[in-house]
Amino acid sequence: MLEPTRSQRAIIIERRVKLLAFLCSLASLFSFILFVPNLLVSFLSALVTYFLLAPSVDYMERHGLSRLFATIIPFLFLTLAMVITIYLFVPDLAQQAGSLQENSQKYLETASALLSRVEEQIGVMLNSVFKVDLHNQFSPQIYSWASSFFKQLPAWISKSATVLILSPFLAFFMLLNGREFVRLLIGMVPNNFFELALSLNYQISHQIGGFIRARLIESFIVGLFLWLGLLIMGFPFALVLALFASLLNIIPYLGPIIGALPAFLIAMTNGGSPTELLTLFTIYGIVQVIDTVVLVPFLVAKIVNLHPVTVVLSIIIGSQLMGILGMIICIPVVSVLKVTSAALYRHFTDFRT
Amino acid sequence: MPNFIWENLFRNSNSEQTLRQKLKSNFLFQDLSLSQLTLLERIVNVRSYRPGENIFRQGDIGVGMYLISEGIVNIYVEEIVPETGEPKMAHVTQLKEGDFFGDLALVQENGRRSATAIAHKDVVLIGFFKSDLMEIAGRNPTAGVKILLRLGEVLGERLRETTAKITELKKKGS
Numbered sequence: 353m354l355e356p357t358r359s360q361r362a363i364i365i366e367r368r369v370k371l372l373a374f375l376c377s378l379a380s381l382f383s384f385i386l387f388v389p390n391l392l393v394s395f396l397s398a399l400v401t402y403f404l405l406a407p408s409v410d411y412m413e414r415h416g417l418s419r420l421f422a423t424i425i426p427f428l429f430l431t432l433a434m435v436i437t438i439y440l441f442v443p444d445l446a447q448q449a450g451s452l453q454e455n456s457q458k459y460l461e462t463a464s465a466l467l468s469r470v471e472e473q474i475g476v477m478l479n480s481v482f483k484v485d486l487h488n489q490f491s492p493q494i495y496s497w498a499s500s501f502f503k504q505l506p507a508w509i510s511k512s513a514t515v516l517i518l519s520p521f522l523a524f525f526m527l528l529n530g531r532e533f534v535r536l537l538i539g540m541v542p543n544n545f546f547e548l549a550l551s552l553n554y555q556i557s558h559q560i561g562g563f564i565r566a567r568l569i570e571s572f573i574v575g576l577f578l579w580l581g582l583l584i585m586g587f588p589f590a591l592v593l594a595l596f597a598s599l600l601n602i603i604p605y606l607g608p609i610i611g612a613l614p615a616f617l618i619a620m621t622n623g624g625s626p627t628e629l630l631t632l633f634t635i636y637g638i639v640q641v642i643d644t645v646v647l648v649p650f651l652v653a654k655i656v657n658l659h660p661v662t663v664v665l666s667i668i669i670g671s672q673l674m675g676i677l678g679m680i681i682c683i684p685v686v687s688v689l690k691v692t693s694a695a696l697y698r699h700f701t702d703f704r705t
Numbered sequence: 706m707p708n709f710i711w712e713n714l715f716r717n718s719n720s721e722q723t724l725r726q727k728l729k730s731n732f733l734f735q736d737l738s739l740s741q742l743t744l745l746e747r748i749v750n751v752r753s754y755r756p757g758e759n760i761f762r763q764g765d766i767g768v769g770m771y772l773i774s775e776g777i778v779n780i781y782v783e784e785i786v787p788e789t790g791e792p793k794m795a796h797v798t799q800l801k802e803g804d805f806f807g808d809l810a811l812v813q814e815n816g817r818r819s820a821t822a823i824a825h826k827d828v829v830l831i832g833f834f835k836s837d838l839m840e841i842a843g844r845n846p847t848a849g850v851k852i853l854l855r856l857g858e859v860l861g862e863r864l865r866e867t868t869a870k871i872t873e874l875k876k877k878g879s
Contacts, residue, residue: 357757359755359757362755363755363757368832410843415846535750543758547761547765547767547769550768550769551768551834551835551836554835595790
């Protein structure tokens, strides 16, 4: 192999320095987002807003509006929609959440009693081969989770207020100048990786955008069907339960189960009849069947093609690293990693015919 | 001998110009209005290359085209020498300020570069890539159509030239 000439060596050094500068800038940006309080959640919700509104902003720009006006108009509509939603649903939601908090002690006692009953049954079945102590093991845990949830509620609400102000602000500038910013960042990439970076950026933003839009539509439909089902059944806290289940539905496999648990707990605490429990099971079951058979194959699966084992492992790692937020964002993060690694692999191994 | 495929048939005279003027004087973008050029100006990527630096290599997956803003670019094709069986870089042509190359990648899906482009002197290139074409078509479809029509013309002209050359070679052979 030929030795590189002096000018080639200078080019190699320059490229390495540029790559290092680019990676350092990227790392600083990520660290800033990760470690500044409230910024990660604000950034993620701004990203969701960006991908949700970008098609309508582009549509208006296509029809002759300037980018600035095309960005302002959907924000005005979004603000109006939020005001109407708050006016229509928040009093109901607050009342239901308040009532849920008041009755939380009752529901926790039911959960504790349920654990004792399960323990008893298991004890009879295993006949003291294994000593099972579910009640003493899990009850303090459940009480501690519940009390910390209600204790942290005010802090969580103040955090939400910060996010609620910061996130639209970030989303607005993402829509207005986001592409220029990304172009500026990609401009720092050395020449030998430039085309790859550009192509990756296009693929990743295409995939994340599609994924976020698909997941939001899916969650909205799941939440709507559940709310209607619970409302028709005359079940208490229909709105809160539907909202909770639709949010958790974003987590694959585990989300729908955790999302359904509070409803069953409430039904059992209120001394629900077997018919009521069966109806509840049918409602959640039908919505899950619609989700699995119709929504996921048509909306989500086409966009993120991940193996079920990868999905489960990602959820476990996500939950260990960042809790519920980690479980929600792990799938898009893993799909981005998949696209990136596939493109890098192709770039380094398959560049010649 | 310069290769006819790589010859720029659509070269315009190019002196000291701004980015917008350089884009306007290019065959692909000459039909764009002022506002469309302003949008394009914000979308394209300006890149600098050192003498001897690879812009792309034969066999790489192409993602777009380059317009030469400053400097000279050499185009090489890797050939196998029949006697030795060793690969050898054959110089095909030299492209100057105002020329453009790599345009086939704009319409190909994962198409490979058919030659290697190397900066001869300090070179400034204006990169226009598939993602940029998609963005411009999404934000201003009229501009997208104008660019695509001109691109079609370029590719059609190259095909016509190729066909004429093949016919000529066949005639010589028979």
